Amino acid sequence: MARVTTGITSSHIPALGAAIETGKANDEYWGPVFKGYQPIRDWIKKPDNMPDVIVLVYNDHASAFDQNIIPTFAIGCAEKFKPADEGWGPRPVPDVIGHPDLAWHIAQSLILDDFDMCIMNDMDVDHGCTIPLTMMFGEPDAWPCKVIPLPVNVVTYPPPSGARCYALGDSIKAAVESFPEDLNVHVWGTGGMSHQLQGPRAGLINKDFDLDFIDQLINDPEALSKKPHIEYLREAGSEGIELVMWLIMRGALGEEKVKDLYNFYHIPASNTALGALILQPEETAGEALEPRRVLSGGSFAEA
């Protein structure tokens, strides 16, 4: 039986990819970010931890979907997905290889579970999907596992509610667990944390909100899922709304307690605060990493 063993969160900002491609990953600015990700990279390489398939939750940033088609929840069921040309030419990364059997199985299960999914068979994937892969796996010739892209609309209002995202995660868990093949499945929630990319308020970062969000995501996701959109907007910036996608990941780990094997938070990565977590259901959780919690940048610099 397939099972959701792990939830991971990651930033997906394009500047992270640019830092690697231009050889800046070790400089003063980007060094702490990549240093913070290194323990996750080392962890995920171990055979027991390496997923067979990642259900990668992200938002399409007006790449596969323009203003003509705006699906709230979509799922990529194709054999493969090409990196999108977002104006710079496509990112120089391998094609994302799908798992059509599992993807179609999840799509069918979700629809039967009252989530009316949009099914995608021809879809380019943008930085929202490929940056987290780069952050975890570096620059391989081929990605080391299969990926099912699951884009969520958080661009055109209204995005789905936190409660709906949390419930979708629960349905993804049930769908995975009813797939007969023995697969280690990860669900990744990407984007965030606090950031605003527009208007005179651009550059907003709210460390207290972000750290509380991480804490609630781990310990009280049910309450967190009730947070209204306006609170994300006021507290975490207009693009901080991406954080609702983390609730899909959390829902897929079940209602029981989870353990944070690793908990990394950094300010800033370009315009954003960045959070990278490894979470596992407590019952089946592995050893926590050492150090387990890393806070860097911004006002942590002096700490």
Added chain:
Amino acid sequence: MTEKKKERINIHEYLAEMDDIPGTRVFTAQRARKGYHLNQFAMSLMKEENRKRFLADEKAYLDEWELSDEAKQAVMDRDYNAMIDHGGNIYYLAKLFSTDRKSFQFAAGSMTGMTQEDYAKMMLEGGRSPEGQRSIKGKY
């Protein structure tokens, strides 16, 4: 998790709150409608041939789109605040600043009235504080 929703969100209250955030224009349906052609223009820059054509003669390229003269001028001025006023959304407009080989930090910084250096410095020091920036009416 799947019990029925007990309370419906009041759409009018929901949308009114979206307009109560200082220095922020939430990409509501109203803005999406207004900005449809502007955003679709930006999407067209995902193709190299279009980028070349646009950069070679911006005005001529913009004239192919159903845009007001003000919206065209905002694009030619690279005035991202004005483009957002015309219904643009930053993730669509990203195709324009990417065509210019500029970053999200450049575009975001350009909307704040700060110099790029001051904006970068503010981010390094922990970003813009939310204090007093959460609500126009509530002033908190």
